[in-house]
Amino acid sequence: MDTLAIEVSYALDTFYFLMCTAIVMLMAAGFAMLESGLVRSKNTVEILNKNVLLYSIACLVYFVVGYNIMYPADPVNSWIPGIDFFLGEDNTTESVLAGGEGAPYYSAMADFIFQAVFAAATMSIVSGAVAERMRLWPFLVFAVFMVGFIYPVEGYWKWGGGFLDQLGFQDFAGSVVVHMAGAAAALAAVIIIGPRKGKYGKNGEVHAIPGANLPMATLGMFILWFGWFGFNGGSELKIANIEEANAVAKIFVNTNMAAAAGMVAASLLARFLFGKTDLTMTISGALAGLVSITAEPLMPSPGLALIVGAVGGIVLVFSVVLMDKMRLDDPVGAISVHGTAGIWGIFAVMFSNPDATFAGQLIGTVVTFAWMFIASFIVLSIINKFAKLRVDEEEEMEGMDISECGMSAYPEFTSDK
Amino acid sequence: MKMITAIIRPHALELVRAGIQDIGISGLTVTEVKGYGRQKGHNEMYRGAEYTVNFQPKIKLELVVGDDDVAKAIEAISTSAKSGRIGDGKIFVSTLESAVRIRTGETGEAAI
Numbered sequence: 418m419d420t421l422a423i424e425v426s427y428a429l430d431t432f433y434f435l436m437c438t439a440i441v442m443l444m445a446a447g448f449a450m451l452e453s454g455l456v457r458s459k460n461t462v463e464i465l466n467k468n469v470l471l472y473s474i475a476c477l478v479y480f481v482v483g484y485n486i487m488y489p490a491d492p493v494n495s496w497i498p499g500i501d502f503f504l505g506e507d508n509t510t511e512s513v514l515a516g517g518e519g520a521p522y523y524s525a526m527a528d529f530i531f532q533a534v535f536a537a538a539t540m541s542i543v544s545g546a547v548a549e550r551m552r553l554w555p556f557l558v559f560a561v562f563m564v565g566f567i568y569p570v571e572g573y574w575k576w577g578g579g580f581l582d583q584l585g586f587q588d589f590a591g592s593v594v595v596h597m598a599g600a601a602a603a604l605a606a607v608i609i610i611g612p613r614k615g616k617y618g619k620n621g622e623v624h625a626i627p628g629a630n631l632p633m634a635t636l637g638m639f640i641l642w643f644g645w646f647g648f649n650g651g652s653e654l655k656i657a658n659i660e661e662a663n664a665v666a667k668i669f670v671n672t673n674m675a676a677a678a679g680m681v682a683a684s685l686l687a688r689f690l691f692g693k694t695d696l697t698m699t700i701s702g703a704l705a706g707l708v709s710i711t712a713e714p715l716m717p718s719p720g721l722a723l724i725v726g727a728v729g730g731i732v733l734v735f736s737v738v739l740m741d742k743m744r745l746d747d748p749v750g751a752i753s754v755h756g757t758a759g760i761w762g763i764f765a766v767m768f769s770n771p772d773a774t775f776a777g778q779l780i781g782t783v784v785t786f787a788w789m790f791i792a793s794f795i796v797l798s799i800i801n802k803f804a805k806l807r808v809d810e811e812e813e814m815e816g817m818d819i820s821e822c823g824m825s826a827y828p829e830f831t832s833d834k
Numbered sequence: 835m836k837m838i839t840a841i842i843r844p845h846a847l848e849l850v851r852a853g854i855q856d857i858g859i860s861g862l863t864v865t866e867v868k869g870y871g872r873q874k875g876h877n878e879m880y881r882g883a884e885y886t887v888n889f890q891p892k893i894k895l896e897l898v899v900g901d902d903d904v905a906k907a908i909e910a911i912s913t914s915a916k917s918g919r920i921g922d923g924k925i926f927v928s929t930l931e932s933a934v935r936i937r938t939g940e941t942g943e944a945a946i
Contacts, residue, residue, distance in 0.1 A: 625880035693879040738882040750881065 420514055426657035427513050430523040433665075434531055437651025440644055441534040445472040447640030448541035452548055454634025455697065455749045457626065459816025460549045461826035467544045467553060471560045475537035478565040480504065483536055484529055486569035488577050495580035498573040504529055522655065531651055535595055536564045536572075538648070542599030545749035547606045549613050549626075550813055553821045555804045559797055563602060567792045571598055571785050586781030587773040590652035592712030592762035593785050600756025601789035604745070609797050610807045612746030614814065623741045626748065631696055638700040642676050645707045649714040668714045672707065675714075675726025679706015679758075682730035690734065698734055701750045705733035705758035712762040716769035725765045729758040835930040835943055836904045838911070840895050841869065841923040846915040847893050853914035857906050859899055861946065867894045873921035892923065898930055898946045 449468035456464050482502055489499035508521040540560050547556065574581040575594050588594050616624055628634060649672045655661045683702020687695045709729030710722055717725060736753035740746075747753065763782050766773040797806060812820035819825065842850055847864065854862060868889035875888040899907050908925055916922055935945040 623883040625878075625883035625885040627878075627880045627885070687882075691879045691882060695879055695881060697881055734882075741882065 423514055423516055427522055427524075429657040430655050431527050433656040434523050434527040434651060434654070437647035438527065438531045438534055440647030441531070441538065441651065442644075444534070444538050444641055444644030444648070445469075445541060447637045447642075447644055448538075448545065449637070450633050450640060451637030451700070452545045452749050454630040454632070454637060455545070455628035456548045457816070458629040458826060459818055461629070461818060462822045462824055463553060463817035464544065464548050465826075466822055467548075467556055468541065470553075470557055471540045471544060472537045474557055474560050475540050475564040476533050478561050479533045479536045479569075480529075481565070483565045483569045484532055486566065487532065487536075487572040488528075489573065492573070492577070492579070495578075495583055496574070498570060498577060498579070522657075535591065535648075536568060539568050539595050539599040539602075540564055542596065542751050542755045543603040543606060545751040546600075546603035546747045547610060548748045549817065550808055551606065551610050551806055552804070552808055553817075555800050555806045558800055558804070559606070559793075562796045563793065567602065567789060567796065568598060570792075571788050574784070575781065581781045581784060584780065585772060585774055585777040587766050587770055587777065588712050588763060588781065589714060589766075590649045590711045592708055592759040593782050596708045596711060596755035597759035597763070597782065598785055598789045600752045600754075600759060601786045602793035603747070603752050604756065605790050605793040606797055606806070607745050607747060607752065609794070609801060612744060613748070614810060616746045617741075617744050621744075628697065628748075634697065634700055638703055641704060642707065645672050645676070645711075649711055653715065664715055667719075670719050671710055671714045671717055671722035674719050674722040675706040675710035675729065676703045677706070678723040678726035679703050679709065679730035679733070682706075682727040683734050686731055686734045690738075697750075698737070701733050701737070701754050702730035704754045705729040708755055708758040709762035709765060711759075713766040713770050713773075716766075718769075721769055725762065725768070728765070729761055732761045733758055835933060835946065836899055836901060837928050837930045838897050838899060838904070838907055838925060839928070840911050840915070840925045841867070841871075841892050842895065842911070842915040843917070843921060843923060844891055844893050846917075846923075847895070849914035850895065850911055853910040854897065854907065857903075857910050859897065859903060859907055859910075861897060863896045865894045865896075867892050871921075871924065890921065898933060900943045900946065 445468065449465055452464050452468060453461050480503065485501035486498045490501060491499045493499055507525045513521055540563055572594055573579045575586055575588055613626060616626060618624060646669055650665050650668050653661065653665050653668055656665050680699055680703035683705065684694055684699040687698040706726030706729045709725050733753050736757035737750050740753055760782055763778050766778060767775060800806065808817055808820060851862060868891055870889055873890055875886050875890065877884055877886050904927060911925055932941060933945040934941050
């Protein structure tokens, strides 16, 4: 390849990567809208504070240490990544122009920022599951450990070239590495803090606690859907030749197919099971479809992507009902959307990717789940010793906006003093 | 002077307002309220769990009329708010002791 071709291709791949980063970054807004729509209005300010602060904290922590743990320059072995801080220099012109195998084909800085928004998305999954009862600052302290250490270690095992990658575990854009990982951490938190007051009756009955703002939740779903084009599309990491451009286009088509099919399947099933077309299930169904296809958005035909997404939507509805049966209170269905659908997605890889084996997918899923759940459980339990994770009963009834943030989302009848 | 307090269906408000205006009564205060009578609530579904909405949204309207106008005001409200189904609402009439127009200081029926 001549110099001009290398330069143009490097610039285009970097540009594509950065655009995808910006699109994925908007998922932070999607999570914020989805979660604030599905909680009661008395917890609006608090959930928004969690969402915006976790994004920024995730970016800072990932910059300081997380990125280097996940992608160590000098790993100790395939289980233990090295430790290093901050960012190195970007690629030199010479190293890029050298061409051939192994030469960098996009900016290292672009890689960092793309991975950083993924790390933030992983943490966003947790905030929805613990909504309306977990204190703000203990949550944010957990975010530091989660994004700085727990998630990067597991990320290293797969995407950093660790032992899960070596044994053939296939996870293209992170059905397990990102989504189920976030859900596993969320599950640990949900078990420790318990359900919201009034969610479950003494005789096992489930009480609905409807969200306050469904237009907001709907907007959040569409923003997340939009973000997923960057999430899956960007994970191809390359666009600057005919083959790669076609691959990216196919990922876009498959991602959209899975979301649409997941949504329709979930809404039909909810209509059939409950007699009502529950908007919140419709919304979660689209997200479950997206999570399902994330493990392999490239290899399936669009028809297969549709089926993978539809099954994801069906799995989601049963998972939400089952979670309530087990008295695991998840106000936004984050564990079902990202965890249960993520597990379905990782095994669905076997339908299209010949490199995927049942053993490989199973080990990858079990190891990732075990690590995320146990590490999160330990860290959360330690934080709980120093600062109670759960709000007091009275504060919970009054709403966390006042007790945690000292303000209301929609203040009325106020005066200057 | 009588104070008429009526609870009606929200979508009947415009008809009631027009009906009252037609008979020459000016002045009406409305509040969005929730409550139940014989209509009771209804069941809704949320993520697989059923819940009951016990309080229906209603409009409460308050108007003050002279003793001579009470009958036709009640007539106007009932005609315009009536659908014939459970949940049409109720009209309460009570005696009003006094009224004052803040701008002019007029009192009694002159103030309404």
